[in-house]
Amino acid sequence: MTLDDAQAYCTALTKQSGSNFYYSFLFLPKARRNAMYTVYAFCKAVDSAVDEPPPGTQPQEELTRWRAELEAAYHGTPTWPITISLAHHVKALGIPKVYFEELIKGVEMDLQNNRYLTFDELSLYCYRVASVVGLICLYIFGATSARAQDYAVALGMAFQLTNILRDVGTDAAQNRIYLPLEDLTTSQHSEKALRRQTYSPEFIRLMEFEAARAHQYYEKARAAFNALSRQERRALTVAEIMRGVYAGILKKIEDSEFQVFGPRIRLSTSHRLAIAASIWLRSRFS
Template sequence: MTSLSVSDAQAYCTALTKKSGSNFYYSFLFLPKQRRAAMYTIYAFCKEVDNAVDEPPAGSNPQDELRRWRTELEAAYRGTPTFPVTVSLASHVKQLSIPRAYFDELIKGVEMDLVVSRYASFQDLSLYCYRVASVVGLICLHIFGPTSARAQDYAVALGMAFQLTNILRDIGTDAAQGRIYLPQDDLQKYGCTEQAILQRQESTELRTLVQFETTRAHEYYAKAQAAFDALPACDQKALTVAEIMRAVYFRILQKIEGPKYRIFGPRARLTTSRRLAVAAGVWLRSRSS
């Protein structure tokens, strides 16, 4: 067992989350202190596992890094973690009864980036989106409170919507790494070539494809809305932070849809002040309903 205290481990996770500048960070501020700490830890775990593939330590092998994280995850559930993130994680998963299987799925999803750089169909892409995004939503339900089947439907749909938004936002940066997440059969349907995307060439065909994929993302936001509307009022209020995330990401999707948006230009984002304004608006509406 590491000599690192749980409070020091939590401080590490909190600092990592703040430093990230994530769209999610400002929504976490609306959580009670203990739940906010849990969210910081979950975010830190996701970030460090992702970095094991995207930014591995010098001289290390990403597969070896993921093996280390699998070992540490097992240790966290045994109560013998050694990494700062897993020391903090161990206390939260025990208190919140978060299934280990969700974290196993997340690591499998991140691992897909090592072996898969193309997806033949949306069905294939859906598995990736589920693993890297929807399961994170399922984890978060244990922090927010509602874990019913309907709440799980909400989390899965919202995770899909978020990841599709990420994919659309990051077409250019992913292409620079040789990755194309847009389904191959959709590229063929709209007459887009891999080479055009990898060479960052905007075209009418690509914009039409992006419009099709944004419509698909809208469908998942709508599925999440339908599941949310079916929840009792107490569960809806408990999911306010998730709704803040949804509002922020939905506005990013709207930017991607804008007529002036350049697919290979700067990433679509909201300013800090805009994110805070969106968050405050959702929070106030949840408290007045």
């Protein structure tokens, strides 16, 4: 497979995903956009190895294969479309391999844990499956200072906590509870009630607490962003578009009074595009 074929594969996979991130990628120059498509395709494929393993395969074995392909990508000998494209971009941008290794470890945690006793335990999971993706993206955006890393880590935490709130019902139906059990105890909302998707004052209290925690991370990210140089802030426009979209999802969850047991809460395509355009224009003319 040629590099162009591999890139086309990653691009098509990303476009088909319907991800909230896709609309922000459109604002990147072509070379950086292609890198984002490839990184997204890698993240999506590794996640699917656990959540949607190919028929006749075992998730742990699939992750072992992805680890081997990641090694091959960094040694110039990849054989899969995604890693052929990834090998090109990580070399061009200097993205450390350790971030991709951490991502795989994070996805692997879903094979080992379906409960988190404390927020400290959950934080490691969120860091691995979300914050490290942000750290990878910094190399694509061209802003890798310590303050930019603080921004990426906090924003990744905020994104993952938003995802957890939005998907709490579907996760519980699969016997996965990401909300810390200590928080369920404090809110007097039991695991059993969560698995039964019981909507109650206790559930609302639990969700309000978790939403407030997500807001804290959005605020940490905002503070870190404001401390960056103008050049770095402009480089992170795409990340800010992602922030706008995910903050919008969190607001919609709160506005619904946490009615997350029905259809998945999402923003319309027009709403996402409006957020993207607004933030892009502000970054260019502020």
